[in-house]
Amino acid sequence: MKLSFLNTMSRKLEEFKPIDDKNVRMYTCGPTVYNYAHIGNFRAYIFEDLLRRVIKLNGYNLTQTMNLTDVDDKTIRDSQAAGMSLNDFTAIYKKAFFADIDTLKIERAEHYPAATDFIPEMIDMIQGLIDKGFAYQADDKCVYYSINKFDDYGKLAKIDLENQRTGERVKSDEYEKESVSDFALWKAYVPADGDVKWDSPWGEGRPGWHIECSAMSKATLGNHFDLHTGGIDNMFPHHEDEIAQSEACNGCKYVNFWLHCAHLQVNGKKMSKSLGNFHTINELLGHGYKGEEIRWVLIATHYRVGLNFEIDSSTLESKSLQEARTSIARINNFIERVNDKAGDEQSDEISALCKTTKEKFLNGLNDDLNIAEALGAMFEFIRTVNKALDSGSAVGKEEVIDVMKYIDTIFDVMTFEQKNDVPQNIIDLAHERIQARADKNWGRADEIRDEIAAAGYVVEDSPEGPKVKKA
RNA sequence: GGCACGGUAGCCAAGUGGUAAGGCAAUGGUCUGCAAAACCAUGUACCACCGGUUCGAAUCCGGUCCGUGCCUCCA
Numbered sequence: 001m002k003l004s005f006l007n008t009m010s011r012k013l014e015e016f017k018p019i020d021d022k023n024v025r026m027y028t029c030g031p032t033v034y035n036y037a038h039i040g041n042f043r044a045y046i047f048e049d050l051l052r053r054v055i056k057l058n059g060y061n062l063t064q065t066m067n068l069t070d071v072d073d074k075t076i077r078d079s080q081a082a083g084m085s086l087n088d089f090t091a092i093y094k095k096a097f098f099a100d101i102d103t104l105k106i107e108r109a110e111h112y113p114a115a116t117d118f119i120p121e122m123i124d125m126i127q128g129l130i131d132k133g134f135a136y137q138a139d140d141k142c143v144y145y146s147i148n149k150f151d152d153y154g155k156l157a158k159i160d161l162e163n164q165r166t167g168e169r170v171k172s173d174e175y176e177k178e179s180v181s182d183f184a185l186w187k188a189y190v191p192a193d194g195d196v197k198w199d200s201p202w203g204e205g206r207p208g209w210h211i212e213c214s215a216m217s218k219a220t221l222g223n224h225f226d227l228h229t230g231g232i233d234n235m236f237p238h239h240e241d242e243i244a245q246s247e248a249c250n251g252c253k254y255v256n257f258w259l260h261c262a263h264l265q266v267n268g269k270k271m272s273k274s275l276g277n278f279h280t281i282n283e284l285l286g287h288g289y290k291g292e293e294i295r296w297v298l299i300a301t302h303y304r305v306g307l308n309f310e311i312d313s314s315t316l317e318s319k320s321l322q323e324a325r326t327s328i329a330r331i332n333n334f335i336e337r338v339n340d341k342a343g344d345e346q347s348d349e350i351s352a353l354c355k356t357t358k359e360k361f362l363n364g365l366n367d368d369l370n371i372a373e374a375l376g377a378m379f380e381f382i383r384t385v386n387k388a389l390d391s392g393s394a395v396g397k398e399e400v401i402d403v404m405k406y407i408d409t410i411f412d413v414m415t416f417e418q419k420n421d422v423p424q425n426i427i428d429l430a431h432e433r434i435q436a437r438a439d440k441n442w443g444r445a446d447e448i449r450d451e452i453a454a455a456g457y458v459v460e461d462s463p464e465g466p467k468v469k470k471a
Numbered sequence: 472g473g474c475a476c477g478g479u480a481g482c483c484a485a486g487u488g489g490u491a492a493g494g495c496a497a498u499g500g501u502c503u504g505c506a507a508a509a510c511c512a513u514g515u516a517c518c519a520c521c522g523g524u525u526c527g528a529a530u531c532c533g534g535u536c537c538g539u540g541c542c543u544c545c546a
Contacts, residue, residue: 011475029546030546031546032544032545037546038546040545040546041545041546042546043546044546045546047546072544073544074544157474157475157541157542158473158474158475159473159474159541159542180543181543183543183544184544208544209544210544230546231545231546232475232476232540232541232546233540233541233545233546234544234545234546235475235541236474236541236542236543237542237543237544238543238544240543241543241544260546261546262476262477262539262540262546263539263540263545263546264546265539265540268538268539270539270540270545271545272545300483300484300494301483301484302484302485304476305476305477305484306476306477306539306540308483319482320483323482323483323494323495326494326495327494327495329508330494330509333508333509333510334509336509337509337510364485370485371485372484372485372486372492372493372494373485373486373492373493375484375485375493375494376484376485376492376493376494377492377493378493379492379493379494380492380493383493383510383511386509386510386511387510387511389510390501390510390511437504440504442504442505445504445505446505446506449506449507458507458508459507460507460508460509461502461503461506461507461508462502462503462508462509463502463503467508469508
């Protein structure tokens, strides 16, 4: 099927057609760099990585922008607490973010604009909104967006402001805004901001959060682009506010497709500091889990469904990651088996299967990133080829491996080249064991197997002889 | 109160009108000196509940119950 997405704006499945023929432009909301990102944050970035790879697999050129929010209440607050300048402080977490991205094999976007590098663009945009009558400066010197001026406000989140419950967090009497729902475009400087401030036509201060994405998407992708994504929590108010700002300022439609991914939960509960169930990538790596395994857990559940990450938060034993390890091992074992047993001859049946597997795989992904369909196609392929290998019928290595490589352009967890990094002393032991077995000295053979195991390797006997691998 | 998203075998999870993909676990088998690993085989799931539409519904409509998220700066 043709590439299609469930568009949040229409709540319907829509065929994807880029604005500019083969060139796709996508904006993905990135991290606020005030702390190490947690596994829940990365669910969104993995979803965006999947989206990115599927778009490319369909033959499009892609330009992706992911912003780095490096100035806001939290970055200011925590940099002060750390006794560091804002830049030095956020630099730590920017660096950590990119390290984590690499660990999870998330492809790099084309642009990573940092908010502090685009202040003039934001100021221009705010001025534009004031000039057009969509924004005003209040008595508190802050500049606000007047949502009553934008007729379509609420169209994305389907929010009807009349029916909203005013939360505890909004105390209307503290505000000097025309309407409680108006949001800040420019926040006037207050002493608590320390030395974090920029000059503007409205006095010193700093930008609001929403204007950052409107200005940076405009600067890197233009006024009207194809896709905009983020976590479901960003839908309202963040994305709603971006639409209001950009469409009012630029006078044209902002984004064609909006995609939102659901939250990750830990053991069925929302992540929260008080439950202590925040987990970072480094923490999981430290417990021996691999980036590929984390990637698998995050990618293998459909993006619009809640993902339940199972882990014992005190011991870090994770059922989810164990299952990922099993799945990846099954796939890599298959590749190894094909490399060992398949030949040059290919049967018509397997050749046809290779073709239909690729089609089913792509069809699944094109149907709003239906990863379960795609996985089903892959596992059926593995099972059928395994059966052919067992029965001794012709299986062409090259074509089968080619299918797996095609699939791995999406998953990026497979191993095609076996690296033999077994140290010499272990290899020597393995040879000694071969001799012991030839002599039917089973006691010594088992002893050597234990020694090898103690060194962190496993020896597996197969019809082709013993294999030694890292445990 | 408003707006969303879910409830399919022990667990995870596809499937949106023609009586249910796939994975994990479990059980049996092949291989093996023994093991491990690997591979193969085996699953009729009252598709949350009630009513309706239809020749026919997990799938459409109405209602009920349960779970989750958002409702102003949390991916």
